[in-house]
Amino acid sequence: MPLVRDEAFCIRVWDWSETSQTVSLFARNTGVVRCVAKGAKRENSAFSGGLEALTRGEMIVSLKPGDTLSLLTSWDLLETFPAARRTLSAFHAAMALLDIIQRCIRDQDPHPGLFDSLTAAARMLGTTHSDREAVLNLLWSALVETGHLPELSRDVRADGALAEAAVYAFIPGLGGFSRDAAASTANPEEVWRVRQETLIQLRRLAGGETTSADEATMTRAVRFLASYFSWVFEGDQSALNRFVETLRT
Numbered sequence: 001m002p003l004v005r006d007e008a009f010c011i012r013v014w015d016w017s018e019t020s021q022t023v024s025l026f027a028r029n030t031g032v033v034r035c036v037a038k039g040a041k042r043e044n045s046a047f048s049g050g051l052e053a054l055t056r057g058e059m060i061v062s063l064k065p066g067d068t069l070s071l072l073t074s075w076d077l078l079e080t081f082p083a084a085r086r087t088l089s090a091f092h093a094a095m096a097l098l099d100i101i102q103r104c105i106r107d108q109d110p111h112p113g114l115f116d117s118l119t120a121a122a123r124m125l126g127t128t129h130s131d132r133e134a135v136l137n138l139l140w141s142a143l144v145e146t147g148h149l150p151e152l153s154r155d156v157r158a159d160g161a162l163a164e165a166a167v168y169a170f171i172p173g174l175g176g177f178s179r180d181a182a183a184s185t186a187n188p189e190e191v192w193r194v195r196q197e198t199l200i201q202l203r204r205l206a207g208g209e210t211t212s213a214d215e216a217t218m219t220r221a222v223r224f225l226a227s228y229f230s231w232v233f234e235g236d237q238s239a240l241n242r243f244v245e246t247l248r249t
Helices: 089-105 113-125 126-147 198-206 215-232 238-244
Strands: 005-016 020-025 030-035 053-060 070-080 167-171 174-176 192-195
Touching: 005 089, 005 113, 020 113, 030 053, 030 089, 030 174, 070 238, 089 113, 089 198, 089 238, 113 126, 126 198, 167 198, 192 198, 192 215, 198 215, 215 238
Parallel strands: 030 070
Antiparallel strands: 005 020, 005 053, 020 030, 053 070, 167 174, 167 192
């Protein structure tokens, strides 16, 4: 099997034996790789700094196809994110970041843009506001990278420009907004009510603006994107859900 050298995030690690571990790595140009790290727990092993979730390093992997575990032959620690362990908010946000990655991409499916977004988000952790912004930014990037970006300007019911309104109807099955929130209850599809301020914040994200919204708007935007992400990627997303449950408007 070929040896692959790549920059990677450790997103999950388990003990496999007294001296070895299994690990899930999200590599920039390789995607998610699940590996056995033989001898990782021994002193003077080839795994510099040890293997720990939410760390960035350089990996060398003997890559194997399919469901077979690859062999991690080397790990050189490059960066840690200590802010994730200083407050409970940052810890929950950090676990949510890793949860997002694990749920939205398949093994060995590279997404360099998403990797860069994860790096930027992990570096933001540290305050209640920046923790929320980090999760919001990564949720947006994950939806963009996987082709599930919500439509923000076109009315998905009227098939025209989305007219201004105080409250919109978001139809997850159609992947976008409609102006007529009141009439939406007469339609069979699932509909969510979303404030205008939330849509404006999403448009800021789409435009690459770095100006942060107020705390309440930021919270609503996180909740909305987390709900849509969970709707798109079905399954257990307990860490992301736990982070959302801690938010207060």
